[in-house]
Amino acid sequence: MIECPTCRHQEFVGTLYCSECATRLVHTAPIGSVDELIETEAIVGDDGLPTTRGLAVGALFGLRLLETGDMVSLVGRDNFTLGRAGGGQAIVPDVDLDAFGAQDQGISRLHAEIRLDKEGVHVVDLDSVNGTLINGKRIEPQQPRRLRNKDIIQLGRLRLQLISRLRS
Amino acid sequence: MTQGLDFYTLLGVPRSASVKEIRRAYREAALRLHPDKNTGPGDTELFLKVNKAYEILSDMDQRAAYDQDLASHEAVLVTRSSFKATVVQSRRRLLQLDEPQVHYLLLDIEPNADLPAIRPPINLALVLDRSTSMRGARLDQLRSAVLKILQETSREDSTSIVTFSDRAELVVSPDQAREMSVARARLSLIQAGGGTEIGQGLRTGLNELEKYLSREGINHLILFTDGRTYGDENECLEIADYCAEHGITIHSVGIGNDFSDRLLDDLASRTGGSTAFLDTPQAIVSVMEGIHESLGRTVATRLRLEGAVAQQVDLRSSFRLLPEPMPMGDSLPMHLGNLPRDGVVRVLLEIVIHPIGKITELLLAHFTIDGDVLGVGSESVALPLQVRIPVSTEPDTEPPAEQITAALGQISLYRLQEKARHEAELGQSAQAARRLENLATQLLANGERELAKAALNEADRLVHSRRLSNEGEKVLKYGTRALLLPARTGDS
Secondary structure, three states: OEEOOOOOOEEOEOOOEOOOOOOEOOOOOOOOOHHHHOOOOOOOOOOOOOOOOOHHHOEEEEEEEOOOOOEEEOOOOOEEEEEOOOOOOOOOOOEEOHHHOOOOOOOOOOOEEEEEEOOEEEEEEOOOOOOEEEOOEEOOEOOOEEEOOOOEEEEOOEEEEEEEEEOO | OOOOOOHHHHHOOOOOOOHHHHHHHHHHHHHHHOOOOOOOOOHHHHHHHHHHHHHHHOOHHHHHHHHHHHHHHHHHHHHHOOEEEEEEEOOOOEEOOOOOEEEEEEEEEEEOOOOOOOOOOEEEEEEEEOOHHHOOHHHHHHHHHHHHHHHOOOOOOEEEEEEEOOOEEEEEOHHHHOOHHHHHHHHHOOOOOOOOOHHHHHHHHHHHHHHOOOOOOEEEEEEEEOOOOOOOHHHHHHHHHHHHHOOEEEEEEEEOOOOOHHHHHHHHHHHOOOEEEEOOHHHHHHHHHHHHHHHHOEEEEEEEEEEEEOOOEEEEEEEEEEOOOEEEOOOOOEEEEEEEOOOOEEEEEEEEEOOOOOOOEEEEEEEEEEEEEOOOOOOOOOEEEEEEEEEEOOOOOOOOOHHHHHHHHHHHHHHHHHHHHHHHHOOOHHHHHHHHHHHHHHHHHOOOHHHHHHHHHHHHHHHHHOOOOHHHHHHHHHHHHHOOOHHHHOOO
16 A cells, blocks of 8 residues: 555555545656756765666755755655645645745745656746746746756745755 | 467466466466366367467477467457557556555557548437426527537438427427428427426437437437436436447536536446536537537447456546546446547546466456447457556556546546535535645646636535535536546647
């Protein structure tokens, strides 16, 4: 059996979407070659062997808050909505940035989404009030934009950096 | 090559079997079938065949030659078939597991290029609801839709117009339909009034279709209703099953918020048809024209997926994705409806594989794809289709095919909606509301603002009144189903 990372529901091996909450399940097929596609900071070991494939084998993939250095890990799924979960509202983002002062930073409840697929990592602005910027450039809402390692994503005023590398 | 089983199937070994495996399989078969031991009818013959199979397969050179023969023989069979099929699997290999695992098969069925390119004659019954609630715009739009269809029919077509309320009547016979002025006059006589007895309408429609039943053409029934039938649901479903057996497809169209979507879905899916939901009567004309136009592009009817899945395998669910999204049953044979000339019928099958031991390959299913090719004197040749998969201890690390994940993602949203509705009916309104909120979040992330709003409205309604609205149920069901339409997924 495998377990859904969102709702802990048990599913048979091979299931692609949780039957309880429709979360995309990534297991026997780990997010895989994504790190190759987004030009990872290749850390070659002392033995000179190339980097191991796959995020399931100790790789680090997430967003680092530039102000505080906190790391938000993005593992176990292939899409993550970013936003803030205000009290008593129905919509809960996958990554809740409330702990980082999201409200004051002008982050919408459902601000943006990070998508991982065969073509790489993309960010989509979900018609947020204050918009999303990549490396200082504003992006069009609902248009997926490809991300590279170390790109700076700005949601409202909050700045996050995409980090993808092997854990040392 | 002899008809019947190939040597591998005869011995029960995979095509990739080693000499050792073949020898073991032969010994078992030989012990079982030896003439000294066994006197069952045909056993000696089988014993000789098994001997022959072992003789060939245990010799490297002879086996290679045989493999080549077998491949070309099967290639000929496949090219002679009226159909082409491809299967994409969600994983390239299964795991040797002592627990069940889930696997998905995406099956595409296309017509072979040499099938006759004709516009088939259409034997059509339009079964129209004329209950009180149809009065006004709904009936007016239906009349103009019918007139449009009649203008596009050819002399070979037979079109019958049936109306029903508490009972059914034939309003326009095929002969009358060929004279526009007569048809127009007859249609203007339709009066709204009475209840909704769908079974009556279906039976009268079916009687008409059977009078003009054509083996070279299409036999189709389109049901238009805005209401609920009471007490004759089972009779309706029996008629649908009868239609499926006799090559008649049912298309059901529900108008407004009060029709019984479950019955309409069930009627359509049993026959391989589909269901449309219209929230305004203005859409009636274009929907009717769309259905009629697609009938004219049909190259084979009564398309079926037959055969069986392996003993270790269960078919858990199936969903037709093309030409129109429709949840189908979980048993074989499966009626898939009409095969379009320039298109494809695509079905996603979800299967559960029970614990499998240390085997290296599993024959998942042995399907046969069959249908009735249209056109005078056309013989259809069924297509045999074996689906196999390697089994190993190493998981497949490649991500599954994009087509499969995309379709399953949309189907899982459709299923969330189904679950929420089921929970609401059981009185678990808090749980159902949470599910709809989750659905809304995911819809919003997909850019489906209208549908997300509808889901949130219904979640809100559940909290306050503990019930879903009739309208919301339909908007969410057909809205999430429509996410699978080609235009949405970017697939041709």
